[in-house]
Amino acid sequence: MAARTEPPPYPVPWTQGRVAGWVATVDHKRIGVLYIITSLVFFLAGGVMALLMRTQLATPDTDFITRDSYNQLFTMHGTTMIFLVVVPIFAGFANYLVPLMIGARDMAFPRLNALSYWLFLLGGIVLLGSFFAEEGAARSGWTAYPPFSAYASGNGQDLWIVGLHILSISSLTGAINFIATIHNMRTAGMSWMRLPLFVWAIEIYAALLVIVLPALTAGLTMLLLDRTGWTNFFIPDEGGSSLLYQHVFWFFGHPEVYVMILPAMGIISEVIPVFSRKPIFGYKAIAFSTVAIGFYSLLVWGHHMFTVGLPFGLQIWFMLASLTIAVPTGVKIFNWIATTWRGNLIFDTAMLWALGFIGVFTIGGLSGIFLAIFPFDWQVHDTYFIVAHLHYVLFGGSMFGIFAGLYYWWPKMFGRRLGERLGKWHFWLTLVGFNLAFFPQHFLGLLGMPRRVYTYRDDDLWTAYNLVSTAGSYVMGLGILAFVANVVWSRKHGERVGHDPWLADTLEWYATSPPPPHNFDKVPYVTSARPLRDLRRRMAEQDS
Amino acid sequence: MGSTILLAASGLTPVTADSPNAERIEDLYWVLCAIAGLVLLSVAVPLVLFVFRYRSRGRDRTIEGPQIHGATRLELAWTLVPIGLLVIALAFTFYKLPGITLEAQAGERELEIRVEGRQFYWQYEYPNGAIAIDKLRAPANTLVKLVITAPDSDVQHSYWVPGLGGKFDAIPGETNDTSFKAKVGVYKGQCAEFCGTQHAAMLAEIEVIPVDEFDSWLEQEAEAQEAGDSDLGEEEFLGACTKCHGPQGEGLVGPGLSSASVSDAENVAQIVRNGRGRMPAVGEEWDDRQMDALTSYLRKRFAEEGQSGG
Known part of the structure; x- marks a missing residue:
């Protein structure tokens, strides 16, 4: 046997293999892409669950799926969309963009960052895997109110709790990482008032997660212990209080809603000025309204509990605090519209999603005002009116914002643009389907149809609205298919772009598309909130 | 109008x-x-x-709008x-x-009815002790106060009849109340807080009838229930049994009922009070009057069906 006499000249570390390069990476950009792709796969899974439910509800007394399957589906659809799609996809955007936007080389704690992603994937597998547990997945709603959730048989509920625990650790470590990065790693000149508005949104997103996730963890741990029979925190039969869980859950649950909308608002605040060829109108007003919304979101959880018999004074407080949030939200909307005033509006797909966001999110915000008025909430609480409202803010808001962000930053992440033709199909089909699916649900709620029912009263009007809603959900499904087709098509045929295809304002467009592992060779000194535009102007001056 | x-x-x-x-x-x-x-x-x-107004119309991306940063x-x-x-x-x-939030005026008559949410039916108790299941009868133009709760061993429900006002949760260990004052008519509603497999079947109905008709009905009903010749057994069967055992007791979520399975009154009472397997203890807090009404109704119903079927 011939002994090898010399090592190969340049050993390639195993961590740079095609697969290992992704598995072992601590690069914030690769982790960001992993987050986004994984979330999108979960989004397709959650969407299929929604279509199954809408098919069951197309007409009354349908036998498409069983009662218990339906109950598992609405539980897992909500849980998936919240914990496996919207929250982590924003973590993905933030991972990719925050270091680039603030001119840093990476996140503050790259290894912790990788841990966050892998815990996210693990939590998702535990949650979706619970469909194969004894008696199937959890079936007590994404809110999991005891005593029902404490009594539910099978292991689905236990796996649901464990899955959420894993995801909470993932989100918490991610949030700490974002805060540390934003506070400590901004490049020279990047003061708080020059910070991109998306980074402002991520700062508040992370702060809210750090504040409220421990409450969720505590509540779920108590629930898990109750399920084992060792404790009785939430079991009235043994002296516990099931109402206590609702307070703990919504102290987490309401800020969670803003965790899911503030980053979308941040994306809109980046996209609208770039495609209007103007600076954002009222930068400070938008930044401060983000902080105000985050603060008030901690004080309004009781508006999810107006029908449990809260003391009268508390109902009034929660009504006032909830209405207050409408004001900073309105400030953002009016500033976005003012940004388009006298602009040079370019309707690339990213801009369509952003403008669509303003329209549909406003409807969701306004139905929220109805719900904050507690005597009116007594009528529509836990009905399809709520289902309509929450989809207008979480699909019309969060998902529209996410799509705007995907079309805007896709060229940065992959070096190629998503197709405009398929992108427009994606936008229009989704917009029309979305409104068809969810606008009639307001009326169903007013008519008396509760949420979380596998069938409903055989009544012509109820059937008509449900049928329209189901048809709308299929149109949305086609829209999402157009998006999938676009992603596949763009891998080979998407237009290759340089570092700054949109003539944008922020530092991520200073790096190449996609950026090198170390992001920047050098970062220009930042003198305003629009460093890239400043740079373009300086270069133009030098040329002339 | x-x-x-x-x-x-x-x-x-x-x-x-x-x-x-x-x-x-x-x-x-x-x-x-x-x-x-x-x-x-x-x-x-x-x-x-x-x-x-401000669409691009083919203007180049490099053309910027006026650089306005805001206006206080x-x-x-x-x-x-x-x-x-x-x-x-x-x-x-x-x-x-x-x-x-309706309050009784001084001297105004107020009828207080206790509403209990249970998997998967509503049980009403009138002041004179008469019981009704799912369907409530109430006097017209009279303030009716509903005191809403659920047994400690049950789960959360929410009582809602939209034509007569907002919903209030029926929570084990807590009590809520709401009032209405309705015209003659039939009002439909259903449970609004997810409570399990047959949540969708947990319907409620309020039939509002003229006051004197109501008063005489209520008196007779209480007497009939005391004497054991009321329709309470059938109401209990429809409310507490059929949602899982099928409209005719033929089996749905739970197994079918037959004369053999319901003939032993003590056995039925034991199961109804304690539950069995996935069946909740639907009649945990029923008194003997309620239990007897159910067992005798079941015996009669399924014995008759056995004969006609055979």
Whole structure:
């Protein structure tokens, strides 16, 4: 046997293999892409669950799926969309963009960052895997109110709790990482008032997660212990209080809603000025309204509990605090519209999603005002009116914002643009389907149809609205298919772009598309909130 | 008036309100609609206008709009005007609130009925001890106060009959109340808090009848239940049994019922009080009068069916 006499000249570390390069990476950009792709796969899974439910509800007394399957589906659809799609996809955007936007080389704690992603994937597998547990997945709603959730048989509920625990650790470590990065790693000149508005949104997103996730963890741990029979925190039969869980859950649950909308608002605040060829109108007003919304979101959880018999004074407080949030939200909307005033509006797909966001999110915000008025909430609480409202803010808001962000930053992440033709199909089909699916649900709620029912009263009007809603959900499904087709098509045929295809304002467009592992060779000194535009102007001056 | 009913019938407003509290909630709905409509217009009109007016029309991406960074007066305007609108909404809410939370006037008759939510039926108890299941009878134009709760061993439910006002949760260990004052008619509702496999089947109905008719019915009903010759057994079968064992007891979520399985009254009572397997303890707190009504009804019903079937 011939002994090898010399090592190969340049050993390639195993961590740079095609697969290992992704598995072992601590690069914030690769982790960001992993987050986004994984979330999108979960989004397709959650969407299929929604279509199954809408098919069951197309007409009354349908036998498409069983009662218990339906109950598992609405539980897992909500849980998936919240914990496996919207929250982590924003973590993905933030991972990719925050270091680039603030001119840093990476996140503050790259290894912790990788841990966050892998815990996210693990939590998702535990949650979706619970469909194969004894008696199937959890079936007590994404809110999991005891005593029902404490009594539910099978292991689905236990796996649901464990899955959420894993995801909470993932989100918490991610949030700490974002805060540390934003506070400590901004490049020279990047003061708080020059910070991109998306980074402002991520700062508040992370702060809210750090504040409220421990409450969720505590509540779920108590629930898990109750399920084992060792404790009785939430079991009235043994002296516990099931109402206590609702307070703990919504102290987490309401800020969670803003965790899911503030980053979308941040994306809109980046996209609208770039495609209007103007600076954002009222930068400070938008930044401060983000902080105000985050603060008030901690004080309004009781508006999810107006029908449990809260003391009268508390109902009034929660009504006032909830209405207050409408004001900073309105400030953002009016500033976005003012940004388009006298602009040079370019309707690339990213801009369509952003403008669509303003329209549909406003409807969701306004139905929220109805719900904050507690005597009116007594009528529509836990009905399809709520289902309509929450989809207008979480699909019309969060998902529209996410799509705007995907079309805007896709060229940065992959070096190629998503197709405009398929992108427009994606936008229009989704917009029309979305409104068809969810606008009639307001009326169903007013008519008396509760949420979380596998069938409903055989009544012509109820059937008509449900049928329209189901048809709308299929149109949305086609829209999402157009998006999938676009992603596949763009891998080979998407237009290759340089570092700054949109003539944008922020530092991520200073790096190449996609950026090198170390992001920047050098970062220009930042003198305003629009460093890239400043740079373009300086270069133009030098040329002339 | 006609148009209101038409609107309500199309679901564009809450279902036709037939109790003062529900009517006032509907008034509130209209004021909120007006304010929301105004805000929606103030967003949609400029948005559509600007999108049309300032569209690129082939201008190059390098052409910039005027570099306007903001305007303090505008910021103040779109902060203060919405606050003003919210204050109007709040003032109207407070103005309507006393009428929504109905209180008995001095000397006014008030009928208090206890409502218990259970998997998957509603049990009502009248002041004289008479029991009803799922379907409540109530006197017209009389203040009826519902005291809503659930047994400690049960789960959360929410009692809601939209034509007669808002919903209130039936929570084990907690008590809520709401009142209505209705015209003659039949009002439908159902459980609004997810409570398990047959949550969707947990329907409620309130039949409002003239006062004197109600009073005599209630007296007779209580006597009949005491004597054991009321329809309580059938009501219990329909409310507590059929939702899982099928409308005719033929089996649905749970197994089918037969004369063999229901003939032993003691065995039936034991199962109904304690539950078995996935079956909840639907009759945990039933007294003997209720249990006897059910067991004798079951025996009679399935014995007859056995004969006719054979």
